[in-house]
Amino acid sequence: AYDPRFSELRNYCLLIEFKKPPAGEVMKHLKRICEREGIQAEENALKFIAQRSEGDVRSAVNDLQALAQGKKRLTYEDVSWLGYRDRQETIFNVLRMIIYGRTCMGAKQAVDMADVDIDMLFEWIYENVPAHLTDPHDLARAMDALSMADVYRGRIRSTQDWSFTRYVIDYMTAGVAMARQNTKPGGWIPFKFPARIQMLSRSKAERAMQLKIGYKIKNKCHISANRASKEILPYLKIIFRNNTEMASGLTKWLDLDQDMIEYLSGNKKE
Known part of the structure; x- marks a missing residue:
């Protein structure tokens, strides 16, 4: 204005x-x-x-x-x-350009719009292709393209030769876009966050919780937190799930908070 x-x-x-x-x-x-x-x-x-x-x-x-x-x-x-919200909005547009792309060039250009790196974009495409390509032959072609992209991702990791990136992009964008041949346009299908990333996130959160409890044990037993989380924590889980009286005593002795108690007792909701 x-x-x-x-x-x-x-x-x-x-x-x-x-x-x-x-x-x-x-x-x-x-x-x-x-x-x-x-x-x-x-x-x-x-x-x-x-x-x-x-x-x-x-x-x-x-x-x-x-x-x-x-x-x-x-x-x-x-x-x-x-990450930040604009990253999520951008990724939805990028996925549409790739999965519903009509030209190889258009699908490849979508990568430049993404606010996520190549590996994360691969996970987004891998997660959402099965829901958007309903024809089995289209899906097979798309997954073949993604498998080739993954092969080149592996070569990059093993050789540190980043020139293979162009092949990763070609297969995961143009390869997926050109796989759509028989799938008919349907109703609105939402894009989903990558399940494998969510699983890794939950695993990371669980490890963090185990380490927090490990530090509580460390302060009382004078062993390392890592050793405590690996050797003692499994027995704490058994106690908390089978002996409420002993669990109550250990809660006070170790000064456990509510999240730790729920984790050990198996009552922490996902």
């Missing part, structure tokens, strides 16, 4: 400023959606999504839909591994 070219026009206009809603308002909107959809969402999870949206309500709703797809409970662990 303040472009010098529009200075004369601005004199005849009523300027109305539309401010971005604060994260708190976005969070309230997300909470209302979860209540209507019957989704139990942790406060921290919704707060994380709201803050990452940077005032873009539509983007926050898109994130919530993608993250909560098929779930009745959304935890902070489900969202904490994500």
Whole structure:
């Protein structure tokens, strides 16, 4: 509005400023959606999504839909591994250009729009191709292309020869786009976050929890936290799941918090 070219026009206009809603308002909107959809969402999870949206309500709703797809409970662990919101919005557009691309060049150019690296983009494509290519022959061609891309990814890791990257991009973009020959356009199909990345994230969170408990044991038993988490923690799990009285005593002795107790007793919800 303040472009010098529009200075004369601005004199005849009523300027109305539309401010971005604060994260708190976005969070309230997300909470209302979860209540209507019957989704139990942790406060921290919704707060994380709201803050990452940077005032873009539509983007926050898109994130919530993608993250909560098929779930009745959304935890902070489900969202904490994500990057900034603009990365997610961009990846959806990139996936459409690749999976529904009509030319090799158009599909390959989509990589330049991505705010994720090649390995992460590969995971996104690998996760979503089966849902969007319903014809078995199309799917087979796409997976063959992805397998070749993965072969070259392996060669890059083993040789550190990054010139193979162009082959990775060719197979995972143009190869997938040209695989679509018989699949008929259907209804709207949402894009899903890569399950393998989520699994690694949960595994990382579990290891972090084990190490936290290991430090509690270390302070009492004077052994390393790593050794405690590997050698003693498995027995703690057995105790917490079979002997509530002994578990109560150990909780006080080790000064365990609620998250640690839930983890050891097996009551921590995914």
